[in-house]
Amino acid sequence: MTDADAPALAVEDLVMELHLRRGVLRPVDGVSFEVGAGETLGIVGESGSGKSMTCLSILRLLPKPAGRIARGSVRVGGVDLTQLSERELARDWRGRRLSMVTQDPMTSLNPVFTIGDQVGSPLRHHRITRTLRETRARAAAALGRVRIPSPERRLDEYPHQFSGGMRQRAVSAMAIACEPQVMIADEPTSNLDVTIQVKMIELYREIQKETGVAIVLITHDMGVAASICDRVAVMYAGRIVEQGPSRAIFRRPAHPYTQALLDSIPRLGARRKRLFALGGQPPDLLDLPRGCRFAARCPKRMARCDEAYPPEFKLPDGHVSACWLSESEAVHAA
Amino acid sequence: MLLEARHLVKRFDVGGGLFRRAGQVHAVEDVSFGIEPGRTFALVGESGCGKTTVAKLMLLLERPTAGEVVYRGRAVSGLSGGALTEFRSEVQAVFQDPYSSLNPRLRVGRIVSEPLLVHNRMSGAEARKRVDEALEVVGLPRAAAKLYPHEFSGGQRQRIAIARALALRPKALVLDEPTSALDVSIRAQILNLLSDIQEEFGLAYLIIAHDLALVEHFSHETGVMYLGALVEWGPTQTVFDRPRHPYTQALLASAPHPDPDHPPPGDVIRGEIGSALSPPAGCRFHPRCPHAFAPCDRAEPATTDTGQGAWARCHLLDAGAPAPVRRGEPARAGAAGRPA
Numbered sequence: 119m120t121d122a123d124a125p126a127l128a129v130e131d132l133v134m135e136l137h138l139r140r141g142v143l144r145p146v147d148g149v150s151f152e153v154g155a156g157e158t159l160g161i162v163g164e165s166g167s168g169k170s171m172t173c174l175s176i177l178r179l180l181p182k183p184a185g186r187i188a189r190g191s192v193r194v195g196g197v198d199l200t201q202l203s204e205r206e207l208a209r210d211w212r213g214r215r216l217s218m219v220t221q222d223p224m225t226s227l228n229p230v231f232t233i234g235d236q237v238g239s240p241l242r243h244h245r246i247t248r249t250l251r252e253t254r255a256r257a258a259a260a261l262g263r264v265r266i267p268s269p270e271r272r273l274d275e276y277p278h279q280f281s282g283g284m285r286q287r288a289v290s291a292m293a294i295a296c297e298p299q300v301m302i303a304d305e306p307t308s309n310l311d312v313t314i315q316v317k318m319i320e321l322y323r324e325i326q327k328e329t330g331v332a333i334v335l336i337t338h339d340m341g342v343a344a345s346i347c348d349r350v351a352v353m354y355a356g357r358i359v360e361q362g363p364s365r366a367i368f369r370r371p372a373h374p375y376t377q378a379l380l381d382s383i384p385r386l387g388a389r390r391k392r393l394f395a396l397g398g399q400p401p402d403l404l405d406l407p408r409g410c411r412f413a414a415r416c417p418k419r420m421a422r423c424d425e426a427y428p429p430e431f432k433l434p435d436g437h438v439s440a441c442w443l444s445e446s447e448a449v450h451a452a
Numbered sequence: 453m454l455l456e457a458r459h460l461v462k463r464f465d466v467g468g469g470l471f472r473r474a475g476q477v478h479a480v481e482d483v484s485f486g487i488e489p490g491r492t493f494a495l496v497g498e499s500g501c502g503k504t505t506v507a508k509l510m511l512l513l514e515r516p517t518a519g520e521v522v523y524r525g526r527a528v529s530g531l532s533g534g535a536l537t538e539f540r541s542e543v544q545a546v547f548q549d550p551y552s553s554l555n556p557r558l559r560v561g562r563i564v565s566e567p568l569l570v571h572n573r574m575s576g577a578e579a580r581k582r583v584d585e586a587l588e589v590v591g592l593p594r595a596a597a598k599l600y601p602h603e604f605s606g607g608q609r610q611r612i613a614i615a616r617a618l619a620l621r622p623k624a625l626v627l628d629e630p631t632s633a634l635d636v637s638i639r640a641q642i643l644n645l646l647s648d649i650q651e652e653f654g655l656a657y658l659i660i661a662h663d664l665a666l667v668e669h670f671s672h673e674t675g676v677m678y679l680g681a682l683v684e685w686g687p688t689q690t691v692f693d694r695p696r697h698p699y700t701q702a703l704l705a706s707a708p709h710p711d712p713d714h715p716p717p718g719d720v721i722r723g724e725i726g727s728a729l730s731p732p733a734g735c736r737f738h739p740r741c742p743h744a745f746a747p748c749d750r751a752e753p754a755t756t757d758t759g760q761g762a763w764a765r766c767h768l769l770d771a772g773a774p775a776p777v778r779r780g781e782p783a784r785a786g787a788a789g790r791p792a
Binding site for chain 2: 164165281282283311312313314315316317319320338339340341342343344345346364365368369378379380382383384385386387388392393394395396397399
């Protein structure tokens with residue numbers, strides 16, 4: 119039923135609409151990307167850019183009844199999830215082949231159930247384990263995999279007995295318990311202190327090496343993206359404006375928005391007196407311009423930017439930029 | 453010195469519950485620093501290190517258990533009534549979240565003028581003029597005064613909060629994580645604005661932050677806090693270029709750089725921050741320290757002059773042990789600092 123050569127996750131021209139009283143808006147508007155097994159794709163962007171909505175659309179966890187997938191496909195190992203029924207999705211995919219880690223480990227864990235119950239619950243739900251003993255053994259193995267010491271003993275503890283870093287580990291253990299092909303992590307380190315964050319970054323690298331899981335990491339922290347992702351996609355107002363190998367994105371950003379993001383963050387060791395400050399704000403999704411959505415804030419705006427949204431131009435170093443400035447450098451229109 | 457902390461100590465009584473013994477949270481232990489006009493002192497550390505409690509102490513929102521807050525050479529911790537009001541008009545605050553620090557029911561003009569009405573009993577016309585001035589300084593149009601906070605974006609709201617703090621023409625601002633609730637592209641606007649304001653009005657800033665890159669960029673002096681105590685402090689460039697305390701080194705090594713060619717952040721310290729309810733004996737950092745040795749779990753380290761105006765509290769330094777690594781000379785392969 120699955121195609122061995124297909125990427126672990128392939129999202130193509132995905133459009134998610136929210137039907138609100140004020141009108142129809144598209145928080146995700148024609149997003150395409152692929153993630154291979156053992157690969158990490160980072161989705162970066164500011165709040166409201168659509169990065170979290172993209173992930174919820176992949177899992178089809180949409181607000182009801184306002185949200186719907188209007189177009190596009192989400193293929194995991196070649197199977198298009200948009201064609202599946204809700205029942206099939208819940209039974210065979212969500213939490214099993216496709217799992218998710220959210221930002222706040224305290225709200226992802228139920229305070230009245232033990233860690234063992236919660237890490238074991240996807241295993242029982244998906245009928246991977248049949249007996250209590252089997253479930254406990256698998257749950258303990260998952261806790262061990264996220265480097266929680268003496269996991270068998272920890273199974274019977276409650277979330278409040280875990281520290282912040284340990285809770286985030288336990289949530290990650292839940293996500294990998296069923297050995298998914300794809301793990302979506304939405305700001306998994308944003309609430310953590312740097313000395314704990316660095317441990318989580320190392321943990322994700324190790325888990326990936328051991329299990330070959332494909333990871334989609336959502337973050338607003340360019341430092342985290344640079345240290346963990348193989349490839350990066352930059353989102354702005356519902357669209358990916360630039361994507362490609364991390365090195366290309368961070369070293370030779372082609373899109374003025376990516377450049378602005380990188381220039382506006384203070385860097386350790388850089389003695390810059392003044393930061394580059396981007397003016398203005400992202401556009402209202404209900405009142406989008408005809409041309410490029412970033413044009414109003416863009417320091418390199420040209421007349422044609424207001425006329426038409428730029429296509430994705432493929433650059434020689436393998437990355438893709440949706441900006442008219444990239445046209446002259448493009449290998450061919452992607 | 454405009455504003456000083458002298459040996460500040462703050463302990464909170466907790467507990468006395470059904471199954472729990474009463475205890476004391478050692479939130480701040482012997483913290484001292486001073487800020488000159490026109491300069492920025494940054495307190496950096498992880499959550500629970502006590503940096504926000506220090507900010508509250510400096511604003512006299514909390515009273516110290518011991519030690520003194522000194523403003524223009526005068527101890528102010530015990531002030532009350534009119535003298536306290538006067539102190540507060542000169543030392544103002546900007547908080548982290550501009551969504552909760554602005555009253556949603558008041559128009560911006562009222563929000564910005566409220567401190568004026570409380571402190572100065574000035575006429576309506578005068579207050580309006582001050583509001584216009586303050587809004588202009590933070591780059592908002594005069595018309596903003598007639599609108600409500602929800603009509604503004606996060607960055608604009610933080611500008612309103614800054615305008616409110618400036619309305620009284622203070623001498624010092626306490627900035628508690630002023631940009632961490634904002635989006636990346638907006639942070640730079642606010643940081644640049646705060647720098648401009650400092651330059652124009654010669655304000656002293658105390659900034660509380662957890663983002664090391666921001667602190668290095670923004671401050672003149674830095675103090676690194678761990679479990680309530682300052683472990684290393686001095687001119688920002690010295691502290692960041694030659695971190696001498698293992699905790700400062702670990703913090704710097706843990707920070708991810710927005711550059712894939714930079715060595716990935718290094719996991720150099722064990723475990724997580726200890727409990728302020730029962731801080732470890734001796735050096736508070738010793739249970740996590742990669743260099744801990746004999747005296748660390750018994751004696752509190754003395755304060756050592758590490759040169760170039762910087763100080764640190766670490767047994768490695770007072771024992772005359774080999775100097776810990778510098779920036780660019782990794783503590784562990786590829787762990788610390790930045791590329792040469």
